[in-house]
Amino acid sequence: MNVWAGAERYIDRTADVERLRAHGIQLLAVRHWRATGRSVPLDLIADERFSAIAALSAPSLLGRIRCLLDGPLVVLKGPEVAARYPDPALRGYGDLDILVPDPAGAQAVLVDAGFELVDDYTFPHHDQPLHWPGSPLLVELHRFPSWLRWMTPPSTAELFAMAVPSATGIDGVSTLPAREHALFVAAHSWRHAPLRRLIDLIDVALMAEGVDPCELDVLARQWGMGRVWATTTHAIADLFSCGDAPVRSRAVRFGGRHLTTVRDRTVLEKHLAMWLGALWAPTPSQIPRTLVATIADDVRPLLGEPWTSKLGRIGRACRDAFSPWSIRDRAGTDRRTLS
Amino acid sequence: MSYRIPRHVHARAIHDEVVVLNTQSDAYLGLNRTGSVIWQVVSQGGSEDEAVEALLDRFAVAREIALADVTNLVADLVTRGLLEPEST
Numbered sequence: 001m002n003v004w005a006g007a008e009r010y011i012d013r014t015a016d017v018e019r020l021r022a023h024g025i026q027l028l029a030v031r032h033w034r035a036t037g038r039s040v041p042l043d044l045i046a047d048e049r050f051s052a053i054a055a056l057s058a059p060s061l062l063g064r065i066r067c068l069l070d071g072p073l074v075v076l077k078g079p080e081v082a083a084r085y086p087d088p089a090l091r092g093y094g095d096l097d098i099l100v101p102d103p104a105g106a107q108a109v110l111v112d113a114g115f116e117l118v119d120d121y122t123f124p125h126h127d128q129p130l131h132w133p134g135s136p137l138l139v140e141l142h143r144f145p146s147w148l149r150w151m152t153p154p155s156t157a158e159l160f161a162m163a164v165p166s167a168t169g170i171d172g173v174s175t176l177p178a179r180e181h182a183l184f185v186a187a188h189s190w191r192h193a194p195l196r197r198l199i200d201l202i203d204v205a206l207m208a209e210g211v212d213p214c215e216l217d218v219l220a221r222q223w224g225m226g227r228v229w230a231t232t233t234h235a236i237a238d239l240f241s242c243g244d245a246p247v248r249s250r251a252v253r254f255g256g257r258h259l260t261t262v263r264d265r266t267v268l269e270k271h272l273a274m275w276l277g278a279l280w281a282p283t284p285s286q287i288p289r290t291l292v293a294t295i296a297d298d299v300r301p302l303l304g305e306p307w308t309s310k311l312g313r314i315g316r317a318c319r320d321a322f323s324p325w326s327i328r329d330r331a332g333t334d335r336r337t338l339s
Numbered sequence: 340m341s342y343r344i345p346r347h348v349h350a351r352a353i354h355d356e357v358v359v360l361n362t363q364s365d366a367y368l369g370l371n372r373t374g375s376v377i378w379q380v381v382s383q384g385g386s387e388d389e390a391v392e393a394l395l396d397r398f399a400v401a402r403e404i405a406l407a408d409v410t411n412l413v414a415d416l417v418t419r420g421l422l423e424p425e426s427t
Contacts (some may be wrong), residue, residue, distance in 0.1 A: 034354065045354075052353045053360065053367050060349075060362035089353065134365035 003205045004086075006240030008032050010198055014262045017041055022264035022326040024199025027051055027090045051092035053136050055082060058096060059168045061135050065098070066172045068113045069106050072160040073173050074099040076145060077185060077203075080175045083167035084206035091203070095129060095138035099159065103141040115139070146188045150281045150290050151224045153187075154180075179215055182207035186232045187225055193265070193273040194228075194280065195235055195256040205236045227280045235259070264324035267317050271298060341425040342381045342413065348421050350382065359421050366419060370412075373398065377412050381422065387413060 011020065011029045020026040030044050040048075058079040066073060075098055082091035100106045107130065111117065115130040118138060129138040147153045154162070163174035176184060185207050189200035208216060213233075220229035234249040239259060249256070255273060258265045265273060275298065278290040301310035320327070344350065350359045357375040360367040370378050376397055380390040387409050394405040416422035 045356075048353050049356065049358060049369050052351045052358045053369075056349050056351050056358065056360040056367070057362075057365065060347075060360070060365070063362075089351065132365060134367075136367075 003202050003236075003240045004028075007198065007202060010239075010259075010262050016262075017044060018324070018326065019262050019264060021047075022324060023197045023259075023262055024092070025202075025262075027092055031087075031090060047092065048089070050136060052089040054093060055079070055089045057135050057137055059170055061096065061132060061137055061139070062098075062166070062168055062170045062173050064132065065110065065139065066170055068109055069100065071101050072099075072163065074160060074163045075166050075168065075173060075175050076142075076181070077188070079168050080166065080181065081185065081203045081207060084209070091199075094136075095140050097140050097142060099143070099145065099156065100141050101143070101156070101160070103143050106141050110139070110141075145184050146191055147184075148187050148191055148225060148228065148277075149293060150278075150286050151187065153223050178207055178209075179211045179219060182211060182216060183220055183223060183225065183229065186229060187223075190225075190228050190232070190277055190280070193270055194231070194277040195251060195259060195273075198239070198259055198262070201232065201236050201239060201259075204232055205240065208233075221282075224282045225280075227282060231280065264326050266322050267325050268321040270325040271317070274298065341384050341386055342417070342422045343384065343425050344382050345420065345423050350378065359416075361420050364420065368416075368419060368421060373408060374412055377409050378416075381409075381413055381416075384425065 007025055007028050010023070011025060011032050014020065017026060020029045026044055026047055030040050030048050033040050062073075062075065062079075075096060078093040078096050079088065082088035082093065085091045107117075107128075110130055115132050118129045118131050129140045131138055144156055145153070145159070159176065159180070160174075162177060162180065164177050166173040166175045175181065182204055185200070186204045189196050189204070195201070216229065216233075217226070220226045231249070231251045235252050235256060238249045238252050239256075252259060255276070257263070258269070275291065275295050278294045279287055281287045281290045299310075299314065301307055345361075347363045348359060348361050350357055352375070355372045355375060357370045357378050358367055359370065359378070373394065376393050377390045380393050381387065385393075390409045390413075391402065391405045394400060394408065395402060398405075400408075413422065417424070
């Protein structure tokens with residue numbers, strides 16, 4: 001499967017920069033438009049410049065962190081996924097997600113060394129991102145990857161044990177093997193919302209490239225995400241296969257029209273999709289409690305957040321229910337505190 | 340005089356621009372089309388005169404302006420630690 005040809009089909013369906021951005025494929029659009037002699041909007045050139053700077057910065061920032069911290073460092077997504085693109089700068093990212101055994105301790109060490117806590121986060125928490133002065137990238141330290149709530153993933157110790165050298169080539173910096181990373185990328189995307197963005201599906205397809213599909217299926221079932229994985233791979237096959245064959249995947253037909261039309265989900269659609277993602281829990285008995293827990297997570301305040309603030313956010317969400325999610329995303333703290 | 344890129348400096352071309360990053364300070368600089376042409380020449384050991392000629396080849400610009408552009412940019416790059424004079 002040639003995901004690039006597939007991606008270009010979707011790029012050709014819209015010239016709307018915001019819609020392309022909502023699906024994370026604006027940098028692929030820049031490449032495609034240049035190759036076909038079309039002009040590139042100035043704000044996409046700015047996106048391209050930022051992505052190039054991020055791609056240059058990531059290894060040096062990781063090297064700096066490696067020098068400061070003891071113990072394992074496992075980088076997830078970001079530069080590891082970007083390394084699978086024809087040019088890493090085609091896959092933009094704004095932060096480095098790093099698994100460490102003790103995020104709070106690591107955060108303290110980095111702050112002592114000159115890293116700064118990002119202070120425009122409304123509700124400080126131990127995952128509060130860090131920023132090195134001058135660097136365009138944020139750093140997020142995690143104890144666990146962002147799994148789906150019903151999954152039975154390996155322990156963090158097991159993840160550290162199976163880690164392989166990072167694609168950044170920095171000594172002592174690791175990442176997950178491709179098989180586990182592909183599943184992690186799929187789970188992480190699903191946690192935000194099923195079939196979230198075209199770029200998420202491209203990421204999964206690239207991470208899974210070269211891995212035995214049977215091994216992926218088996219591991220996905222072991223981790224309790226067999227149905228999520230099956231839906232994800234069917235969607236990839238449907239959306240990025242050659243030609244304009246009709247979409248066969250029911251999930252794409254009923255919940256992925258925003259993908260085929262390169263449209264951003266509305267705020268309401270995004271929340272509904274996130275809640276309905278619970279229907280992919282591995283057993284019928286897990287679905288009701290997963291659904292309740294997912295909705296409860298969405299409607300209750302974040303750790304440390306007063307109810308007045310949460311109610312204000314709910315009010316804004318209701319007001320913007322039919323607005324594109326990405327507009328709300330860029331407008332304030334909601335994306336940062338919720339993602 | 341010729342110049343070289345210090346080990347801690349990395350550059351990446353994006354279409355007709357170049358971004359240059361100093362990994363020691365994490366300061367970065369975006370170079371426009373003119374700056375990119377100058378960078379391509381001097382970062383590969385070319386002299387300032389050669390950079391002026393490259394600009395004259397590529398752009399309809401007076402020699403004095405090209406010379407001023409090259410002199411100013413190279414001085415700025417050296418000040419920022421993004422380029423260093425080649426020791427002979």
